[in-house]
Amino acid sequence: MSYTPKQERLIRELVTEKIQDLQHLLHDKRGSLSDRQREACKRDLREFQELLYQNRITRQTNVGDTFW
Secondary structure (H helix, E strand, O other), X not given: OOOOHHXXXXXXXXXXXXXXXXXXXXXXXXXXXXXXXXHHHHHHHHHHHHHHHHHHHHHHHHOOOOOO
8 A cells, every 4th residue: 555755754653652652661660561461562562663664665665765
């Protein structure tokens, strides 16, 4: 699926924000997550990181990096 540069930037910003939120949640010193929640959080984090990576690869192969 092809996105406009504006949509790509929005996706990147939202995913980056979500990744940061998940990292803060995982590395919280209070340890307020159960094992099940921690595993789900790690899984979500990996999926968002993969999405960010795939977007970057697609952008570089299809459009180049000219508008960033």
